[in-house]
Amino acid sequence: MTGMPFTGFPIDRAGLKRRDSAWIAAQLADPGTDLILLRAGQPVLEARTAADGSQALLRLSAAALGTALPSGLDTVFLGLEADGRAVFAVALPRRFDLDDGPLAGLGEVAELRGAAAGPLRGGDLALAATARDLFDWHERHGFCARCGHASDLAEAGWKRVCPSCGAEHFPRTDPVAIMLPVRDGRCFLARNAQRFPRGFVSALAGFIEPGETVEEACAREIEEEAGLKVISSRIVANQPWPFPSQLMIGLIAEVAQGEVRLDLDELSEGYWFTPDEARALLSPQGHDFDGITWRAPPPLAIAHHLIQAWLATD
Numbered sequence: 001m002t003g004m005p006f007t008g009f010p011i012d013r014a015g016l017k018r019r020d021s022a023w024i025a026a027q028l029a030d031p032g033t034d035l036i037l038l039r040a041g042q043p044v045l046e047a048r049t050a051a052d053g054s055q056a057l058l059r060l061s062a063a064a065l066g067t068a069l070p071s072g073l074d075t076v077f078l079g080l081e082a083d084g085r086a087v088f089a090v091a092l093p094r095r096f097d098l099d100d101g102p103l104a105g106l107g108e109v110a111e112l113r114g115a116a117a118g119p120l121r122g123g124d125l126a127l128a129a130t131a132r133d134l135f136d137w138h139e140r141h142g143f144c145a146r147c148g149h150a151s152d153l154a155e156a157g158w159k160r161v162c163p164s165c166g167a168e169h170f171p172r173t174d175p176v177a178i179m180l181p182v183r184d185g186r187c188f189l190a191r192n193a194q195r196f197p198r199g200f201v202s203a204l205a206g207f208i209e210p211g212e213t214v215e216e217a218c219a220r221e222i223e224e225e226a227g228l229k230v231i232s233s234r235i236v237a238n239q240p241w242p243f244p245s246q247l248m249i250g251l252i253a254e255v256a257q258g259e260v261r262l263d264l265d266e267l268s269e270g271y272w273f274t275p276d277e278a279r280a281l282l283s284p285q286g287h288d289f290d291g292i293t294w295r296a297p298p299p300l301a302i303a304h305h306l307i308q309a310w311l312a313t314d
């Protein structure tokens with residue numbers, strides 16, 4: 001599926017190079033190396049907006065950056081451009097003021113979710129999300145899960161090592177099943193009372209548990225959340241989602257006849273929608289019923305693409 005936000009990592013991850021600390025140090029010292037910047041998980045974009053409304057990640061060469069940044073900042077190797085240039089992400093201090101010093105006027109810090117729904121697109125969005133995931137993981141995993149000792153960043157940001165017990169820790173990604181139940185030419189969407197205002201419905205979702213396949217998790221979650229029995233399901237899309245570190249796996253699930261029984265701790269209401277109604281839910285105008293205008297998730301979210309995939313096969 002093309003055009004899904006956060007997908008399409010644009011460069012070679014060159015994962016085998018991460019272990020070569022001398023090579024990594026040489027790349028960081030190379031004035032031609034590109035650095036992208038994040039502050040508290042939010043990327044720094046170029047100040048300039050293109051004619052189509054997009055904004056690129058600010059890329060500074062290591063030479064241009066010079067001594068503008070304090071030393072000792074967390075840095076992760078993102079990969080290699082086709083021309084061999086290395087790309088790293090640097091975590092700016094939380095209080096770093098872009099407008100005070102040699103970086104003034106070059107870029108601006110953007111809230112990632114808002115930027116992902118607007119100016120930050122394609123490969124740059126995938127790079128920013130990957131860097132955010134890694135920095136966020138480092139920040140939350142500073143201590144060894146085995147012995148509690150402070151751990152060290154290793155392998156150019158793709159691992160942590162405990163100097164006390166030797167344990168190695170790797171960045172984690174939590175798989176989440178996102179499910180669209182369908183039956184008799186209609187799809188089922190529901191509102192999560194805690195997360196969504198009235199008038200907003202989405203696909204069902206839940207974490208995949210230890211020992212489960214994606215399809216087993218899909219069947220369990222649909223039965224738990226909506227009381228519906230899954231006959232068959234198929235994975236139609238997946239999407240890295242950095243809020244935080246999840247992999248969304250989208251399924252369309254054919255469900256058996258039977259009453260919907262909502263888990264009211266999770267969901268406040270749910271409805272079956274025809275294809276025309278589902279198209280209206282995805283449109284800017286929305287779908288009017290019961291006195292208000294209803295909407296489904298925007299293109300930023302995999303649920304939007306899941307509904308589109310179902311409409312395309314209906």
Ligand SMILES: [Zn+2]
Pocket residue numbers: 144145146147148149162163164165166167
């Ligand atoms: Zn340890």
